[in-house]
Amino acid sequence: MAKETGIPVDIWRFYLLYVRPEGQDSSFSWSDLMLKNNSELLNNLGNFVNRAGMFVSKFFESTVPEMDLNLEDKWLLAQISWELQQYNRLLEKVRIRDALRCVLNISRYGNQYIQINEPWKRIKGSDTERKRAGTVTGVAVNVACLLSVMLLPYMPTVSAAIQRQLQAPEQCNSLTDRFVCVLRAGHRIGTVSPLFEKLEPGRIEELRNKYRGQKVSAEARPDPGERESPVLPQDLRELVTKQGNRVRDLKARKAEKALIDAEVSALLDLKRRLQQAERKVGGGGEVTWP
Template sequence: MAAAEKPRYYVTTPIYYVNDAPHIGHAYTTLACDVLARFKRLDGYDVKFLTGTDEHGQKVEKSAMARGIAPQEFTDQVSQNFRDLAAAMGYSNDDFIRTTEERHRKACQALWQTLIERDEIYLGAYKGWYAVRDEAFYGEGELKDGPNGEKLAPTGAPVEWVEEPSYFFRLSKWQQPLLDFYEQNPDFIAPDSRRNEVISFVKGGLNDLSVSRTTFSWGVPVPGDDAHIMYVWLDALTNYITACGYPDQSAADYQAYWPASLHMVGKDILRFHAVYWPAFLMAANLPTPQRVFAHGWWTNEGQKISKSLGNVISPYELVNRYGLDQTRYFLLREVPFGNDGDFSHQAMINRMNSELANDLGNLAQRVLSMVNKNCDAAVPTPGPLTEHDLALLTPARDLLATVRAALDRQAFHDALESIWVVVRAANAYVDHQAPWALRKTDIDRMGTVLWVLMETVRHVALLMQTVVPTSAGLMLDQLAVPADQRSFEFWGEAGALKAGTALPKPQGVFPRYVEESQGA
């Protein structure tokens, strides 16, 4: 398939705020995008997968001052932590954007200029409550009282009263167009519970949005008025079009990838992506993204994760303790994507041992060991397929369509469960067909049974390349599947294992995890 003929898929993470070290939440969001990007590439798409860091704003300026270094030096250091995380987690992003880059400053200022020319921004004065931690403005009615009578944002962040000159975006004007847009595009916000929240918020009334600040200087200067810098969220959201070459709308990447197929975000920043961002784009007469998915948060052994509790989960610690593929698998398997989830070490060990080691790892090891021992270490020749063979092989071949549909709605847990239905069926088929007994009574039938099992493992491994790429690659190596035949173009009979193909000596892919205290 020539590149020009390929369908396009553009998936983005939020750009991560650089005043903190990467944690499980960052790893989770980007992992979901990585799985989608890998799947779409295998499925014949031309993919652009973007992540990066959000480096402007009052919070960053304060953090840099606290360390006694310049904001640029601070952001250079902390942004690198997120690049390092991408490498450590095996992410396949095509670009990494920083909002301190020149390409991004140009894009932000061009968007601002367009909004000015279209009379979507005007100069006024802001009086109201602002949360530095959230980089967000809040109305009086949204605030709650803290334990000492202080005002807090709905997120629990402290707020401060701000009075300063400010440019405003005419957000109120876009209330009805946004509601019409949500109605015409029912899949724009997911899951449904989040969609309902956003619609309720917009129906409650939108006020014009303050989009500049004058009380600090770390940000993109407002064109023609250097006393103001752009509100950090107007700056941050623009990253998605910066990476496509905006403001050059004739750029190849802009033509190919914008509008984005999917913005993946945490539920805490949904309002910015599902209300402000489409409003900015509509006001600039630019296409809106196709979908915004807001996932849930993790707790740790039942407790809210916070630095003050000292229970922040480091993705590096998980990878070092359990393995990269095991960590990737658990994060997308444990919780229905979109819901909040609880991390526990016991749950992680259970998933690793019962599903990866016992169900899939043991299946592949048993089958390949029997082939190695009884079929001269080569793919056996299949005979006529029976009803029992097809009862396993047909669902295995149907998996691609099932998984594709699940991932298109970001239902990673459903995708993995559908794969495990086939894995469990394959284990039951081994026990029922008993190829070790057939070796003595019907050697040809034994060959057919083992071939059916190998084909089932091949289909599972092709799909699992998206979630556990290293381990799935090892399984495909052991099936002697050539590196250039691991895309979905070779799904089903098109890539079926050929009788007589020599196989390497099998080795275990998913070892059981044993706690060190138990003598591992």
């Protein structure tokens, strides 16, 4: 039935691995699938990779420019290296969902880096400003290349699409604990195109209605005694606080509106889930099952 929806297989792979149970309850939600696609994939990951490639194509004739790293660039590389180390450690421990968060954190750092440095403005300035635009663009496209490798276990089709667009060299396909730029100055990239499409509420509602009430055979139906504990309100309150801080940080940095809107949408969804969880809590403080 997932195949019949027309939603690409990599989107299903991403979402089901994003919400897979690792120490707490998880459940499938059409609305949450739409939210994660539109916020994490389209506005976060896809937005960053597409912008990085488009800047190379538009400003530097599809050729990776020279990079003269300053302290800010080196700090970004250090942050990415830390996330890369965590990614490797988490996968070794088979904490697949948590490792995926590292991928999304790196693309989020990349979006903030681009937004703060504004290469589309610097490219129109002095020689110094144009050189800075080149450095930012070169670093960004190298981060996109790194993400293509980190995505391979999760979204192989998307990973291959990024590498094809960047014409990534063979040495790009290995990971260490340290991020290095493998797309050297002078490397030519291919044609850049969007990786993801927006899932509209109308389409999601159609799918929800189409597959609502599907019968499950007795053999496939889970044993009620095997259900995991639901997410507790206190856990959701912590997530709401963290997400609220993230939104405030993005607004303070004057990040791109699309990125802020996506994070605000995620915050509202967490608040809705918190309200639902609180309604399920009985007088004795235990979560009751319907």
